[in-house]
Amino acid sequence: MLNRFKISRGNFKKANVKTFSVFLFFSAITWLLVQLSKEYTQILQIPIQYVNAPLDKSISSEKPGSISMRMQDQGFFILYYQLFKPELHVDLANAEVQGEYLVFRIENNLNEISEELQMDFENSTFLDDQILIPYQPKKEARVAVISNIAVNYAVGYSAGKNVSLEPDSITVSGPQNIIDTITRVQTVRLERNEVNRDIAGTIPIDTTNLGMLSFYQTEVEYALKVDKFTEGSVQIPVEVINVPDNLNLSYFPKRILLYYQVNLDDYEKVKASDFRVVCDYNEVTEGEDYFLAEIVEQPGFITNVRLSERKIQFVIKK
Secondary structure: HHHHHHHHHHHHHHHHHHHHHHHHHHHHHHHHHHOOOEEEEEEEEEEEEEEEEOOOOOOOOOOOOEEEEEEEEEEEHHHHHHOOOOEEEHHHHHHEEEOEEEEOHHHHHHHHHHHHHHOOOOOOEOOOEEEEEEEOOOOEEEEEEEEEEEEEEEOEEEOOOEEEEEEEEEEEOOOOHHOOOOOOEEEEEEEEEEEEEEEEEEEEEEEOOOOOOEEOOOEEEEEEEEEEEEEEEEEEEEEOOOOOOOOEEEEEEEEEEEEEEEEHHHHHHOHHHOOEEEOOOOOOOOOOOOOEEEEEEEOOOOEEEEEEEEEEEEEEEE
């Protein structure tokens, strides 16, 4: 009988402890809900993220990282904003320039702030009516844009001119010590293969390792006119210049074959008289018995001009 009594008494104690724990838990929850339903006033720090910084200004690292707000609301909402701190995006496009500061006025942007933070400002207010953002002016420069587009043509096709870019220069801004070293930027790498027609498009500027600069334009238009080309050849007389008057010199060959590529429509326009091939006696190294021929004149509408040979042998007669 004694053992049965002890077991029943033990079960009774466990049941009482469990009941008490449940009661205590629900009492604590009830107390917490009652407390959170009450109205409180709390100072909160709202983190700031700056967007749309002016391209001609460098925002100081000493800019405010948060703004203080006095919030008067139920404890539920205050606890939420303390646990899940909303971030305020300050649009610097809406800031005013005053001396060395950009001034973002809270009152002028209250509707946007209220919508972003999803907060009613009837009983809450910012402790400051404006945010002062220190800045330093950037130096601007106009730099050339260089094409980094590789074009490989289909057989029988080529272009009379290089790839054109529009615009061929852009404005960048940044710290003066960096701007003073930048004279050009290039496009990203692009390869076009088996090209047999005009090409055009948009290509980004390569900003790799240029994060310290602000680009007023980050892409340009490119275009290339592609035509059907053919190869032609002409015999050109070799001209020797700067030969001393008292020197009797003989050279050969006196005419040389010259190859070129030309738009099919312009083929008939090419004449031998449009070319000039020259050997300069002053360029001969002592002990050598040959010149190196150079093409010094050619039509502007032909490409891939080359000589069948460049070495012109000579002898000096006594």
